[in-house]
Structures are given as structure tokens and as C-alpha cells.
Amino acid sequence: MLSKILIIDKRKELPAKYKKNIEDADTSVIISNNIKDSLKDIHELEPDMIIVSDSIEKPLSEFCEQIRNLTFNTRPIIIALSKSADSGDRILVLDSGADDFISEPVNIEEFKTRIRAHLRRDIELNLDNTTLLPNKKIVEKSLKRLIYSDTNKAVLLVGVENLENYKTVYSDIASEKLIQTLVAITKSSLEPDDFVGQLNETNFIIITHIYRAEKLAAFLTFAFDTVAPKFYSEQDAKRGYMLMKSDRLAGMRANFVTVQIGGILGQYEHINSVEALIERLYSVKKLAKTPGSSNYIIDRIRLTGDNSTQQSSALNHVYIKEPDEALALLLRTTLELQGYDVDITLDINQSVQPAILIIDSGDNLEELELCKKIKSNPNFVNSKVIVTTSVHDKTAILNSGVDLYLPKPYEITDLIQWIEYFKKVII
Numbered sequence: 001m002l003s004k005i006l007i008i009d010k011r012k013e014l015p016a017k018y019k020k021n022i023e024d025a026d027t028s029v030i031i032s033n034n035i036k037d038s039l040k041d042i043h044e045l046e047p048d049m050i051i052v053s054d055s056i057e058k059p060l061s062e063f064c065e066q067i068r069n070l071t072f073n074t075r076p077i078i079i080a081l082s083k084s085a086d087s088g089d090r091i092l093v094l095d096s097g098a099d100d101f102i103s104e105p106v107n108i109e110e111f112k113t114r115i116r117a118h119l120r121r122d123i124e125l126n127l128d129n130t131t132l133l134p135n136k137k138i139v140e141k142s143l144k145r146l147i148y149s150d151t152n153k154a155v156l157l158v159g160v161e162n163l164e165n166y167k168t169v170y171s172d173i174a175s176e177k178l179i180q181t182l183v184a185i186t187k188s189s190l191e192p193d194d195f196v197g198q199l200n201e202t203n204f205i206i207i208t209h210i211y212r213a214e215k216l217a218a219f220l221t222f223a224f225d226t227v228a229p230k231f232y233s234e235q236d237a238k239r240g241y242m243l244m245k246s247d248r249l250a251g252m253r254a255n256f257v258t259v260q261i262g263g264i265l266g267q268y269e270h271i272n273s274v275e276a277l278i279e280r281l282y283s284v285k286k287l288a289k290t291p292g293s294s295n296y297i298i299d300r301i302r303l304t305g306d307n308s309t310q311q312s313s314a315l316n317h318v319y320i321k322e323p324d325e326a327l328a329l330l331l332r333t334t335l336e337l338q339g340y341d342v343d344i345t346l347d348i349n350q351s352v353q354p355a356i357l358i359i360d361s362g363d364n365l366e367e368l369e370l371c372k373k374i375k376s377n378p379n380f381v382n383s384k385v386i387v388t389t390s391v392h393d394k395t396a397i398l399n400s401g402v403d404l405y406l407p408k409p410y411e412i413t414d415l416i417q418w419i420e421y422f423k424k425v426i427i
Contacts, residue, residue, distance in 0.1 A: 002195065003119050004045060004145065005029045008038040008063075009053040009081070014104075018051065021108055022115050025192060035063070042070060044148040046141045048122060049077040049115070052098075054084070061089075061096040068097030074141060077118045081106070128198045130176050131183045139197035139205045140274050146207060147268045147277060154213035154298075156206040156263040157281035158186070158220065161289065163202050165254035169242050170231070178231050178257060185223045189216060199278070210265045214298050217261045221294035224259045232256065240292075260288045261296035287334050290413050299337045315423055317341050317354040321367065322388075324360070331358065334412055335419075353380045356419050361389040361397065368400040375401035384422040386415070 003026060009015035010033055019029040030045070032038035035056055042050065050067060054060040064078055080098040082089060090101045100114060126135050134142075146153055160182065167175040179201075186196055186206065195207040208216055229237050236242050242254045262285025264277075271277045280299075288297040318340045322328035332342045343354065357374060361367045371387060374380050385402040388410065397405045404418055 002193070003027045003049070003123070004047045005049045005051060005115070006038065006041055006045070006047040007031045007051045007053075008035070008056060009033065009051075010055040010057075011053065015053070017108075018111070022112055027119070039070070042067065042076075045145050046071075046074045047076055048141075049079065049119060051079045051081060051115075054080070054082040061092045064093055064098045065096040074137075077122055079115070079118070131179060131198055133183060133204070134195075134197035136197075136199055139199050142195055142197065142207060143205065143274045143277055147271055147274065152210055152266070153207050154210045154263055154265045155277070155281060156208070156213060156217055156261055156296075157199075157278075157285050158182075158204040158206060159260045159262075159285050160202040161258045161260055162255050163257055165242060165244065166231075166257045169236075169245060169254070174231065178228075181227060181231075182220075182224055182259065185227070186220060189219055189223075205281075213263050213265060214296075217263055217296035217298065221259055221261060221296050225294050228257060255292060258290075258292070259294040260285050260290075261294075262286070262288055263296065263298040265298060284337060287337060288413075290411060295413055297334070297337060315355045317343065317356075318419065319343050319346050319354040319357045319359075321346070321357075321359045321370075323362070331412065331415075334416070338416060340419075353383045355383060356422055357383055357385045358415070359385065359387050359402075361387050361391065363391065365389065365391055365393065365396060368397065368402075371400045371402050386418060386422075388415075 005022065005027060007015045007018055007029060009018075009031065012033075015031045015033075019031060023029040030041060030047075032041050035058065041047070052060065052063060052067070056063060058066075060080055060082060064080060067076075067078055077100075078098045080093045080101045081104055082093070082101065083104050084090075085103045093101050099118065102111060102114065123134070126138050127133065128135050143155065146155065160179065163175055163178075166178065183196075183204075186204070190196060190206070191208065191212070194209075194212075195205075197205050199205050206216065232242070236256075241256065244254055262281050262283070264281060264284065268277070271280065284297055284299050288295045316339060318335055320328060320331055320335075320342060321344070322331060328344070332344070335342050346354075346357075357380075359367050359371060361371075368387075371385055374383065374385060384404070386404045386406055387397050387400075387402045388406045388408055389397065390408040392407050394405050403422065406415065406418070
């Protein structure tokens, strides 16, 4: 986990020297040369440690007390630096909220050792007992820093579904081992600058680079589903579900444990709080939920530019004709979260065709005529038509020229996979 240190020092050379000596792969250091900027950094970045020098405009004890009052909930470590070696000054500053007092000039090796010791203790106090991952306090602090500073990072909310049922059938110890296995898989797949923390018992936060997010989500869902059968009895594994055993739930079937992942790539400028970011992650993750298997959905960044090509725009253009308003809304929302431009109106004479058309054929296959017109229109030569229907006349539907017959009811994840496949074919 990357720790963040804020040095508040009016001088130029000494804070730069301190930064050079204590900054490493696990520790990021920023310097603020005045009180106004430092208060802004404290609010936005919530540093794990604040090193404050008596070179500032305020008395050191007074400023330490101000910092402590402003950071009551986050409780950073406060290290006071002073040219004074007087025990009275030391006691006053420590009573005002500082955790340590170091007299200058400092022994740089002792200084570095003290910094590491304070950070190590802070991390150990904020680890979950079962997973040894950073807890909710550290997770929320990391997300806040992300909102204010780094848009090249993606956030994944990894949720474990049906864990309570599993715990009822197989015990608390078994459920802990299952969670620990997921954590081990996750840690093994992360880069050194990635972050993983535990939001609550069944939800985890991963912060990684935007270009790694989707591959990471795909790997985690695949890897978990691969090892998950080992956590069930032979009877349950053969049956395909768990059979509840308690008096109240006896005879009830319960789905296996799965991992559902919702991700956001950037776009944090439109999110004004950690709570709003977490709520959005839960909303995206909810769309990923599928019965019986793990899944993920990524809310991608929408990029536009002066040199964007018409082909790229068309490849993300999807047309939907679905009479069921609830299903149409779900399809539209899901595809928009996947980065597609969704339209519900169609002019078959338009010059720029959508890449994919999803058409419900109706109870009497009346929309097959529209499909024939589309497939015979030169403007739609590269378009792919998917027909969904509850009328299972596969021959008649495929004879109209459509590219895919998808009987209802279908899984939205299956539809999305077909869309991604057809996009590759078009390219």
C-alpha cells in the first residue's frame, strides 16, 4: 500500500532533503511551503503522516492542535520538527496533538527509521483480521485521493455473492478460507503500484491502471470460478447448488458463491465524494450480477477528439428495437455503461449505419420484413443484426438474413459477448 506523507515547511532545501531520503516505492511525499496550501492538501489528500516544521508562520503547538482538530476522523500521524531541544517546548507540542517531536538538525538515519516505524504501526492498526487487507478507513482515504488527483486509475468493486448461505451450510471457518483464497488470487495478479483493500466483509476495492482494469476483472472472475468447486461437497458440486440445512431453511436451494465486479475507468471529475463513488460502483456491480457464475461490467471512459474517425464512432453505435420498455431500458443502460452509443430510432437510409442492431421480432415475427430491408440496404453492408424473440422458429428468422437468432429469455451477458464478437468481425 502506498503511504502518503505531507511535509509542511517554509524552507526550500531541508524539506527537499527529507523528501529525497524518505520517499520510496511504498511512500509518496509532497511538500507544502505555506499554511494555506497545506490545509488544502490535508483536506483533499488525507495524508497518512504530516511532518510540520516550526518554520511556519504559526506557533508549532497551535498549528499541531489545528491539524488534529481538522483531521479528527482520519487521524494522521503528526511529526513535529523544531530547532528547539527544550523539554518544555517538546511537552507543549506533544500535548497539542503531535505524535512525535524531532529536534533539528536531525540524524537522517534515525529520522527515516522513526518515519517507517510510525507508518508500520499505522498500517498494522488498520488491517482486517481475516484478510490482512487495509480496512474501510484506508479504502475510503485511497478513494478520496483518487477523486482529487489521479484520473489514470480505475476502481474495481469486487463483491462476493451468496457468502451468507455458504457460511450457513459450511461454517464460518470455511467461508473465511474461501475469502482468503480470493484475496490470495487477487494479490497474485496485482502490480506493485496497485491497491487492494476491504470495504466490508464481502466487498473489496481494487485501484489499478485504466489499461489493466478489464483484464484484471476478467482474470479474477475466471480464476475464482475455476477454484470455487473445491469449496463444496461432492454432492453439492454434482447437484449444482447448495441445499440449506438449518431448521428454518431446510429444503431451500441456494446458488453457489460467485464474484461480481463493477468497475469505473476515470471520470472522477463528476464525482464529488467518496460516498458517491462507492454508490456508483455498487450500481455498476449490480448490472454484472448473473445467476450461477462470476461476471464483471466496466463503466468505460468515453473519449472524444477532433481526429476521431467515423468508423470508431460507428463501431460503438447500437440500435435497439424492443417493445418491452423495462427490458429496453435495462439493455440501453447496460450497453451505455459498456461505452456504447445506443439509439432507439432508425432511418434505414442514413449514411452512417450502426454496427449492431438488436431487434425483437414480435409475437408473429412481423419485424422480419424490417430485417430483410436492412440486410438488403447497401448502407448497412457491415452491420450485424441480432434478432431476439420468444417465437422459436429458427429457420424463418435466419432465412431473413439476420446474423444471430437469440431466443428469449436470454442472459444480457450473452448478448454483450455477441456484440463484442461482431465488433471484431466488422473490424
